[in-house]
Each structure stands twice: as structure tokens, then as C-alpha cells.
Amino acid sequence: MAATLIDGKAAAASLRERLAHVAGFFRASTGRPAALATVLVGEDPASAVYIRSKRSATAEAGMESLHHALPADTSQAELLALIERLNADPAVDGILVQLPLPSQMDAALVISAIDPDKDVDGFHVVNAGRLAVGDPAALVPCTPLGCLHLLKATLGDLSGRHAVVIGRSNIVGKPMAMLLLSESCTVTIAHSRTRDLPEVCRSAGILVAAVGRPEMVRGDWIKPGACVIDVGINRVPANEPGKTRLVGDVAFAEATEVAGAITPVPGGVGPMTIAMLLRNTLVAAHRRAGLQAPEGL
Numbered sequence: 282m283a284a285t286l287i288d289g290k291a292a293a294a295s296l297r298e299r300l301a302h303v304a305g306f307f308r309a310s311t312g313r314p315a316a317l318a319t320v321l322v323g324e325d326p327a328s329a330v331y332i333r334s335k336r337s338a339t340a341e342a343g344m345e346s347l348h349h350a351l352p353a354d355t356s357q358a359e360l361l362a363l364i365e366r367l368n369a370d371p372a373v374d375g376i377l378v379q380l381p382l383p384s385q386m387d388a389a390l391v392i393s394a395i396d397p398d399k400d401v402d403g404f405h406v407v408n409a410g411r412l413a414v415g416d417p418a419a420l421v422p423c424t425p426l427g428c429l430h431l432l433k434a435t436l437g438d439l440s441g442r443h444a445v446v447i448g449r450s451n452i453v454g455k456p457m458a459m460l461l462l463s464e465s466c467t468v469t470i471a472h473s474r475t476r477d478l479p480e481v482c483r484s485a486g487i488l489v490a491a492v493g494r495p496e497m498v499r500g501d502w503i504k505p506g507a508c509v510i511d512v513g514i515n516r517v518p519a520n521e522p523g524k525t526r527l528v529g530d531v532a533f534a535e536a537t538e539v540a541g542a543i544t545p546v547p548g549g550v551g552p553m554t555i556a557m558l559l560r561n562t563l564v565a566a567h568r569r570a571g572l573q574a575p576e577g578l
């Protein structure tokens with residue numbers, strides 16, 4: 282029996298529709314749109330594509346997209362000066378500095394310069410700390426937030442389930458584990474050094490793969506009926522010469538024969554990441570305006 286396909290594209294579309302209503306409410310109550318400032322340094326083509334989708338999603342939801350494109354040879358001091366201006370600008374609710382940054386920049390230092398209450402990526406150590414201690418003021422990284430949304434939509438209450446997260450990055454693995462813990466899951470964080478990784482994965486009712494290795498998770502690593510969330514977005518050579526295709530961290534064709542439900546790549550977690558960026562921007566905007574954000578946003 283093939284697994285249920287978790288349609289992230291559809292879930293993201295319906296979330297974005299709801300967010301557009303909230304954005305309209307915000308605009309009507311404050312007389313200004315919620316605004317997201319994006320910063321792109323250099324011309325990495327993949328980053329340019331991602332920024333374009335984020336900007337068009339922002340505008341489509343009735344929010345303002347303020348973009349700053351800086352040349353690849355921008356100094357760190359210049360970037361920090363821009364962040365200071367955006368921090369001080371009352372019309373800016375969210376600041377996103379697209380990663381990766383060019384090599385002359387220290388990404389951790391740049392992120393630490395962002396006002397935590399405008400840090401809609403949730404990458405600032407203050408937001409990581411807030412998430413870790415369960416402070417509702419936390420802005421939570423968009424990708425794990427999107428994964429959690431899909432898990433709850435698929436499974437309902439997650440409490441007591443065993444979740445295995447493969448990957449320990451600050452952007453996905455660690456915050457994902459924190460979110461699952463806050464939902465009362467039993468959480469295992471596995472990684473490249475984990476002994477008997479397939480066996481650990483086989484114990485998971487919820488398996489989140491965020492390692493960045495194409496199709497690493499095989500069908501026989503999956504517990505029958507498990508819910509599998511594939512965070513990987515890996516570009517690999519396609520059958521046709523010169524062409525590429527996207528695959529996840531999970532070998533989809535094998536996994537779908539075993540899992541109860543699974544996200545595809547593309548069309549799974551990726552679209553949810555962008556929807557959650559809009560969500561975080563609206564949350565930040567409401568807080569900054571002293572307004573109560575709608576329940577369940």
C-alpha cells in the first residue's frame with residue numbers, strides 16, 4: 282500500500298490565503314502594510330530564485346516586500362550598517378538576510394546584528410534561546426515550523442510519539458527537535474555519527490530527514506506506517522544529459538511503499554518554508570504594533 286502523499290504545496294496555498302486575510306486586517310487596523318525587508322548579497326543564482334519567490338509570495342499576501350540587493354564585494358561593515366537602518370526603520374517588521382553570504386562575511390555576526398523581534402528567520406541566538414525555554418516570544422525558523430504544521434495536519438496530536446530527526450543544524454535539526462519536544466514527542470536527534478542509524482530510524486513514528494544527502498534514507502529504514510517528512514532539496518543529474526532534477530534526503534519510491542504518509546520533493550516542505558516566512562512577518566508586525574495576532578496564526 283502506497284503512503285498518503287502530504288501535499289505541502291496545497292497546505293502552503295491554503296495557509297497563504299489565510300495569511301492574506303490577516304495581512305488585510307493588519308493593514309486596516311494600523312494604516313500600513315506589514316513589511317518584510319529582504320537582503321541579498323552577491324548573485325548566487327539559486328539565492329536569486331529563492332528571493333524572487335519569497336518576494337512574490339509577500340506581495341501576493343498583501344504585504345510589502347522591500348528588497349536590498351548588494352554587490353558581492355560589499356564589506357561586512359556596509360551590510361551591518363544596512364541592518365542597523367532596517368532595525369531602526371519603523372516601517373520594517375521583518376528582516377531576512379539570504380544565506381549563504383559571501384566568504385568575507387561572518388554569517389553568525391551578521392545574524393546577531395538583526396533585532397531579534399524582526400528576525401523572521403528565527404536564526405538569532407535570542408530566538409533560539411526563547412524556543413529552547415518555551416518563551417512564546419520566540420520567532421521560530423520557518424522550515425521546522427512548516428514541518429510541524431504538516432505533521433499536525435496529518436497526525437493531529439503528536440504527544441507521546443517517538444520522533445527521530447536526522448540532522449543537527451541550527452536552521453532545521455535543532456529547532457525541529459525543540460518544536461517536537463514542545464509537542465510532547467519523545468525526540469531523538471540523529472546525525473552522521475549516529476551508530477546504527479537505520480535501526481534508530483526504524484524506531485520512529487515520525488521521521489524528519491534534514492541531512493542534505495540525496496536519497497540517503499532507504500525504504501528499509503522506515504517503520505511501517507510512519508510519517509516521513511523530507512526536508513532535503515538536492516539537485517542531482519537527471520537521466521537526460523545536461524539536465525538536473527530535485528530529490529530529497531529520502532529515497533521516495535522505496536519509502537512510499539512502507540510509510541503511512543510522506544512529503545514529496547518538490548512540493549512538500551519547501552513551499553511551507555515560504556508560507557511560514559509570511560506567517561512570522563505577520564506575527565512580528567502584530568507584536569510591534571501592540572496588536573493581538575489571531576489565534577492559531
Ligand SMILES: Nc1nc(=O)c2c([nH]1)NC[C@@H]1CN(c3ccc(C(=O)N[C@@H](CCC(=O)O)C(=O)O)cc3)C=[N+]21
Binds near residue numbers: 331380546547
Ligand atoms: N536567510 C535565509 N532564509 C531561508 O529561509 C533560506 C535561506 N536563507 N537560504 C536558502 C534556503 C532555501 N530555502 C527554500 C525555500 C523554499 C523552497 C521551495 O519552495 N522549494 C520548492 C521548489 C524548489 C525548486 O524547484 O527549486 C519545493 O520544494 O517544492 C526551497 C528552499 C529557504 N532558505
